[in-house]
Amino acid sequence: MGGVTGADGTRPGRARTIVSVVAGAVCLMVAAFLLAVVQPRSEAEVTDFRAARACPAGERGEDCLRSGQATVEDKRAERRKKSTRYYLTLREGSAPEADVRLDDDDPVYGSVGPGDRVTVVRWRGEIRYVATAAGARQRTHAHPEINSSVAGAVGLGLLPFGSGLLALAWATPRWAARTRVRHPWQAGLLGAWMVLAAPVWFLAGIMVPEVFGSRWTAAAVGALASVPVVALLLPLVLRYRDRPEGIKVKPKFLRGTGTKTFPGIVLGDVPYAAVDAPYSGNVRRLVVGRGVLEATCAPPVGAETRQELPGDLTVQRVRPPYRDDPRQVADAYDVVECRDGAGRQVLIAAARKHVPFIVGVLAPDAVRR
Incomplete structure (x- = not known):
């Protein structure tokens, strides 16, 4: 992997490749542990609970369902951002009070209050059900069937x-052998597949075991459900496969005599370019207006300086960042390649949403690519 040389004669970032390998390996190891160790334990607990029977009179075994009486001392609902948790504070005989979280607000939580008597059902030392004298029964959050599929x-x-x-760690150096672009479009599509496929597999792991009772069936369903995700991304592959590296930009203009200021930087062997170190703390901005393009620098201490760019700059094209661009060019920036009257290359870098205003000043009559 490290022996692949990029199209610009440099090797792509080894650190990012290592991070991708380590992060990918950790994800797969955690997935293997959850699927091979944690989820089987949850499934075994559900099976044992479903097979459990009521404890014989006088027996206090842990693997049978043991019923007892408790008094409701208090009840409360804890509201979170996207959910509400429901608790009953119960006292069994002379035992200390204990908070029991219910799975919902119905039917037991809403029908009892302080002083009411309820029946609690324990299994393996924890309260799994709470029931009222009227026959309403509600699961507690410790019930084995609640969240039993989450780990898987x-x-x-x-x-x-x-x-x-x-896959990204393996493919990125090979993509780099064909392009100088810092982040090839293929990497973006692979990232989009990861983001779209992961929820599909997660939902399959939640829903399928409820019907078929198998995490491996869920894995097969997740794999099949990923096919539409691939089909969704296929038009993007066909669109970008033979697309040039240039970015099509339609100029934008400000109304009136106002100006617009936004983060950006000017680079090149010219007197008005940024000369400070990449992380010196200086804040670089661009100011655009009707026929005006200026570069500013605001140091941590001292007054802001402002430099107007010459009027002889000619836009060559707009492109994404290259790996061999100066580090001041942020990953989120696009780069406007220019030449001045002396033939020197000048790079103007800014966020994509601001680039049309730069082109509007330098090349108002052109749609640049």
């Missing part, structure tokens, strides 16, 4: 991430 679903959701990161 998370494990399945991590599979696209882990495999995608390893």
